[in-house]
Amino acid sequence: MGFMDRVSSNLRLMLRRPPRQQYAALCYRFKKKQGLLEVLVATSRDTGRWVIPKGWPMTGKKAHQVAEREAFEEVGVKGQVEKEPLGFYHYRKMLDNGLKIPVRVQVHALEVTDCLKSFPEKGSRTLEWVSCEEAALRVNEPELKILFLQFAEKMQPHIPPQPTKAAS
Template sequence: MTAFDRLRQLLDLFRTPDGGKGSRRAKPFRQAAAAVFRDIGEERELLLITSRDTGRWIVPKGWIEGGENGAEAALREAWEEAGVRGELASAAVAGEYRYIKQRSRRGNVLCTVEVYSINLTDEEERWPEQDERTRKWFTIPEAIGLVEEPGLREVIRDAMQLSAAA
């Protein structure tokens, strides 16, 4: 695939469903993410995990499954991907960002990620995806420096404010 083909493929994600004749864009896929915080003395930390494919640092996130709302999905993803449980700092979304999810078999899709601020209540030694990911706590400035998604960096700042206020 040439660079031009790759660019065209990415632009196709933003095209309107009727070929540009109307004003509606295709609706992005929805995911939920958990910005999990804990306090260690005077320091506030954020939990990051590695992605399965590239090993980059991210927050737990995934698809909102049938019958779930975004907050429930974020709490489930925190458990499955990072082995932590917590309480929502707020039922409101701390922030949103968009990214292009790369899927080799079914094609790339545009995703909107709703991020929920969660205060840690329990951290387990064993969890469903422990053999697939690394988890680690970072200070907020460290976490922001490690996260590559620009939109997620901004949301982390907002989520920290929500979490600290709870």
């Protein structure tokens, strides 16, 4: 088998493989005074595109624990993570060798209770708290856009009502 035949055969095998699995955290909070729902987005370290914290499976950790760990390492937040997944999205991960592989990301909601001043990837990403609608505009992955918008709908009943001003 010639070199090009081997490359072609290997490529066909890689494209037929099921997607690799990652776990992510959709980090959220309610602004204290306004009661508005905000989600945390960050830039990726390599391309600078807007993403949520995610990572590969870790030995001895369950999916939601991996999501919680990635949120701490990548964006410096701690909080209450949901054990049940919020949903899934797919993207193509560029490997160091230039090959793109399909990845399925299982997303867990994480209600942020603490934003840390120091964390492993501090300074390597830009972090911003935005509305779900704004987050959906920023991210590239269509299924992640939908997850943000569905999350906003799901959380609507949990948003505290705004105080009304008394009529004078």
